Amino acid sequence: MTSKIYGDDADELISVYTDMGKAEQMGAGGGGGVGAEETSSSHSHEKAIEHFLHAHSIASANHPGSSSETAKTAEVVANGYLTMAMSSAKPALTPDAVEDALRSSETYFTEAADIFLLEKGINHPDTIRVTEQLAKINIKLKDFEAAKKYAKTVLESKIEVYGDMSDETATSQQTLGTICLSQANFEEAHKLLKKAQHTLTQLLGPNAKRVKDIEKMIVIIEQSPQMRDKLSKEKHLHNRPAFSNNFKVK
Template sequence: MSSVPIRIPTDSAYEDLGSLCTTPKSDLQEDDGGTSEYTERSCDGAETPFPELKTRTLPVDKLSWTQTMAERYINDNELLKAHKELIRCVALNRIIHGDEHWRLAKAFAELGYSYLTVRGLPVQARQHAESAKNILLRGVDMSKSVEEKREVLGALVTIYYTLGVSHLMLNNGRESYLSLQKVEKIVEELDELQEKTSVLGKISDKDIALALGRACVMQDKLSLAMNFFEQAMKIVISSEGDSSAELISIYRDMARTEQMKRRHEPAIHYLLQAHSICQAVYKKLSDEAAQTGLLLANAYAAAGHTHYSENAHKYFTESLGVFRALRGPDDPQTLSTCVEFSKWLIQIGNTQEAYKMLKDAVGSDAEYSEVAAEMLSIMGSIHLADGKIKKGYRLLKKCLEIQTAVYGSQHRKSRETQNLLTALHKSGASGE
């Protein structure tokens, strides 16, 4: 591999963004009280001076220790503590190597990936990944050693994967796909050079395929998305078996894609597989099983076939029961499930069952929330449809009170309810 030059994928759309290579002050201050003084932390989180560092005053020694601590925290799954050490790694790398070195780019790449996977902050993740990319695009000063080339290639994979998933989380499907394609290309070249195993670390082939599939869904490239999801599925099955919990999210993505193609039968098939794994791994009385059960209920409902009504009712009932048992009757997820269930019941003509379920769920003193307003709106509409105008008017009036508090009086939903109440009042049907 030493004879193979490092080829860094470029994208002209990024070339005029300017330098992003300054670590935000908030990053350096958020974990150490606003001071740049370096403190060591023991694995239990307490700040304690380490005897080993008393004689270590050079930045290079501090960097070595910080990297060791970050790796230790990662291995111990103490990811927030590892994130703090990665912030320090960026600052120390800049002090030691300057603003143009590939090691600083690698530190930015690791920090960006941490913001993505540990903190769930795509904007910050993208910023740090861009900083790393800009350093490498300006050219890197490095030796000809194979190990350093591996480090740079690994950083490139981390950079473009972080950019791809960050854009995905920010609903930028095209930008996500372009970055993830670069990851795919680098990995293919590494595979040809028989270097993939030594370079790829935390980012797996499954992760890349799954992200590419989701980016394709966002662009309505549904057939291509299914190809990527099938790749991810095969990778997991070959390495972990057909009952792996990792398959749950993949089957859900596949089902969603089939539903977008209006292929309800395959969608139901994938959700049945996801639900079966959930019940085996997490047990029937689990939040995970309730979530897949709810998706399955909606899939049966969306199919629209009369012979699926029994299955839809079964899974709606089961999921609602589990949410009530685990989260309580007033939890937003429980109430949202009631709303979904009731809408389907109304759709198939079971308005009385829908009304009773909503009445039991909303109680006599409805909380001021979006879901409570929606429940009251549905109940009021049922009364209006049955000719019970006064009862419907009272419920809609309460609904408007909550909508105004939650959305404001000028929101579309508030205005629609207000207009309906005004029309009922003018007609004299409201009794007020």
């Protein structure tokens, strides 16, 4: 009915197809039934993505080049693929299908990030948000070098926007520290996680769950041989008597 009113490629259809996709996603998350209901649930994500892709196609055609509308719909498609990859709907996706969904999500998040970067700048909340998603997706894909690149960009932007002592900055420090830990870069991971711990302790208190979770990671790092030796040397230097150049001349 809407397409008859506005035409097949009117801007008004972008929100229509987006809403249809979101409705399909909600159907995929519900249920718990068996048989036909399970099959319907497992295919709802695919139907949702079809609607999101249709909305993105209209936005791209009506707003060629870099436009916020195209970036927004690209982000919607990316989130659709990400939701499908992380879904517990039955039947479950195969590992290859999960990876394909994550790769597709990465492609559309990259498109959105490139447009937001060009249109709004690196420190805009939209740019930060999609770049942060790219870091998380690459963690899931175990591409830690790519994840680290995106996470560092996000952290630098958040420091500029929110300052050092902020929940947003601490969250990114924790993410980047976790990535460094996955790469066995214990020293950098330790430094980042200590910063996150300090900030969140000030903001949330020492007994907050997030603070405790970071403390557990720090303990694991400090028990590693290379960090144990480094911390031992630092403690020795710290406790060593200060050098004095006072002496008597006879």
